[in-house]
Amino acid sequence: MKKLLVVFGVFSVWACTKSAEQPVNDIGPIIPINPVTAYTINNFSVSGFSIPNITGSQIQTGVNGSISGTIVYTKDNLIHMVIPATLFFNYPLIPAIHLVKTNGTWKFENSYTDGAMGAGRNYECIDTVNQTWVYADHGLELSSGTWPNGHIILMKNNGGTLTFSNISTARSFYHSVSTGDLNNDGLKDVVGLNMGTKGNWYDNLHTYIQNTDGSFSENRTILMSSAGGRGAGAVLIKNLFGDARPEVIRADYGFNPTYSQPSDRYSFMIYSYNPSANKYQLSKDPGPLGVFSNNDRGATSIKAADFNKDGALDLAVATEGNNFNGIEIWMNDGNGNYSPSNQKLEYSFDQLQFREFEVYDYNFDGYPDIFLNPWAGKRFREMNQVYMDNLIWKNVSGTFTSISKGITISGMSPSYMKVFFINNKITYFGIQGNVDGSIAISEITPNY
Ligand SMILES: [Ca+2]
Numbered sequence: 001m002k003k004l005l006v007v008f009g010v011f012s013v014w015a016c017t018k019s020a021e022q023p024v025n026d027i028g029p030i031i032p033i034n035p036v037t038a039y040t041i042n043n044f045s046v047s048g049f050s051i052p053n054i055t056g057s058q059i060q061t062g063v064n065g066s067i068s069g070t071i072v073y074t075k076d077n078l079i080h081m082v083i084p085a086t087l088f089f090n091y092p093l094i095p096a097i098h099l100v101k102t103n104g105t106w107k108f109e110n111s112y113t114d115g116a117m118g119a120g121r122n123y124e125c126i127d128t129v130n131q132t133w134v135y136a137d138h139g140l141e142l143s144s145g146t147w148p149n150g151h152i153i154l155m156k157n158n159g160g161t162l163t164f165s166n167i168s169t170a171r172s173f174y175h176s177v178s179t180g181d182l183n184n185d186g187l188k189d190v191v192g193l194n195m196g197t198k199g200n201w202y203d204n205l206h207t208y209i210q211n212t213d214g215s216f217s218e219n220r221t222i223l224m225s226s227a228g229g230r231g232a233g234a235v236l237i238k239n240l241f242g243d244a245r246p247e248v249i250r251a252d253y254g255f256n257p258t259y260s261q262p263s264d265r266y267s268f269m270i271y272s273y274n275p276s277a278n279k280y281q282l283s284k285d286p287g288p289l290g291v292f293s294n295n296d297r298g299a300t301s302i303k304a305a306d307f308n309k310d311g312a313l314d315l316a317v318a319t320e321g322n323n324f325n326g327i328e329i330w331m332n333d334g335n336g337n338y339s340p341s342n343q344k345l346e347y348s349f350d351q352l353q354f355r356e357f358e359v360y361d362y363n364f365d366g367y368p369d370i371f372l373n374p375w376a377g378k379r380f381r382e383m384n385q386v387y388m389d390n391l392i393w394k395n396v397s398g399t400f401t402s403i404s405k406g407i408t409i410s411g412m413s414p415s416y417m418k419v420f421f422i423n424n425k426i427t428y429f430g431i432q433g434n435v436d437g438s439i440a441i442s443e444i445t446p447n448y
C-alpha cells in the first residue's frame with residue numbers, strides 16, 4: 001500500500017507538470033518527460049527567542065554541537081524538534097531547546113533546564129504513541145577538571161510541553177541506550193551502556209525496569225554482563241531469536257584482553273534470557289572475526305534489520321577510530337550465528353564524519369537502506385555545497401551500493417544534518433546555529 005501511494009504521488013506530479021505545458025488533445029511530437037526533481041528544500045529561520053542566562057553565541061555553539069542528540073518526531077500532526085544543545089567542553093549547561101512546526105513554519109516553543117545535557121549521545125523512542133524518548137547523556141567532556149558524567153534521561157510529551165526526568169541513579173558516562181521488555185511484563189525497560197560511573201555499579205550495562213506507574217527501578221541481577229575487562233560502546237535491545245524475550249547486544253569498544261593480536265580485539269556479545277536461571281546470560285560471542293580490523297576502533301551504535309530479506313535479522317554496527325568511521329554488516333545465518341560480510345562503509349575524517357545512522361526502507365522494496373547523519377568532511381559539504389548522494393547507502397537486493405544521482409545542493413553549509421522519516425518520506429534536516437542565537441533549519445527531501 002505504501003509503495004502504491006508513492007508511485008501514484010510521483011505520477012501525479014508528472015501528470016500535472018505535463019498537462020500544464022501540453023494540452024492532452026495535442027497530437028504533436030513526443031515531448032520527453034520532464035526530469036524528476038532531484039530534491040525539494042524549504043528553509044526556515046527560528047529567531048526572536050531567548051534562553052535565560054544563555055547568550056546568542058552560546059546558543060550558536062550549543063546547537064551546532066548537538067549532532068548526536070537532536071531529534072525530530074511527529075505528534076498530534078505537529079512536527080517537533082528537540083535540540084539538547086551543549087558547549088561540550090565547558091559550562092554552562094544549556095537548557096534543551098524545543099521547536100515546533102506549526103502552520104508550515106518552525107517556531108521556538110520553550111527551553112527546559114531539566115533537559116540540559118552535557119552530551120546527549122544517543123536516544124531511542126520508548127513509546128511511539130505518546131512520543132516518549134529515552135536519552136543517554138554522557139555529560140560534558142570538560143577541557144579541564146573532572147568530567148561530571150550524565151544520566152539516562154526520560155523525555156515525555158505532556159500536551160504541548162515536555163518533561164525531563166532522570167532514570168539512572170548514579171552519574172555515568174552513558175554512551176548508548178536501548179529499550180525493550182526484558183522481564184516480559186508488557187512494559188518496556190531501559191538498558192544504558194556506560195563507559196564509567198560515579199557510583200558503585202561497575203557493569204557496562206545498567207538495566208532499569210519500568211514500573212506500572214511509568215517510573216523505573218534499577219535492576220542489577222537480570223542482566224549482568226561482566227565481560228572480563230572488555231570495554232563496550234553500544235547496546236541494542238532487539239528480539240533476534242524466536243523466543244518471547246528480546247536479546248541484548250553489547251558491542252565492544254577498546255581493548256579486549258581475550259584476544260592476543262592487536263588486529264582482532266573487537267567484536268560484540270549477545271545476551272539471551274535463560275528461563276531456568278531467570279536472567280539474561282551470554283548466548284553468542286562471535287569472537288574476533290575481523291570486522292573491527294584495527295586496534296584503534298570501537299562501536300558507537302548498532303541497528304538490527306533483515307538486510308538480505310531471508311527472514312533473519314542482521315546487524316549493522318557503526319564504529320569509530322583514529323581518523324576512521326564506518327559501518328559494517330554482520331549477517332545472521334538463520335540460527336543466530338553472525339559473521340561479518342564483506343560490506344563495509346569506511347570514511348576518513350576528511351572524507352565524511354557521521355553520527356550516527358538510520359535504517360529505513362525508503363523505496364519499500366523490502367530491503368532496508370542506510371542513511372547517515374553527517375557533520376563534517378568534504379564528501380558531505382564543501383564550498384557551500386552539500387552532496388546528498390553520499391548520505392545514503394542503498395540496499396539493492398541485499399547488496400549495499402552508493403548512488404550517483406548527482407544530487408548536490410548549492411548555497412548551503414549546515415553545521416550538521418539529521419535524517420528522519422516524516423510521513424514515510426526521507427527528510428534531512430540541515431541545522432545551523434547563528435551567533436545572534438537564531439537557528440537555521442533546512443528541510444530537504446532528496447529524490448533517491
Ligand atoms: Ca518490562
Ligand SMILES: [Ca+2]
Pocket residue numbers: 239240241242243244245246247
Ligand atoms: Ca529472543
Ligand SMILES: [Ca+2]
Pocket residue numbers: 305306307308309310311312313314332
Ligand atoms: Ca537476514
Ligand SMILES: [Ca+2]
Pocket residue numbers: 360361362363364365366367368369395
Ligand atoms: Ca530499500
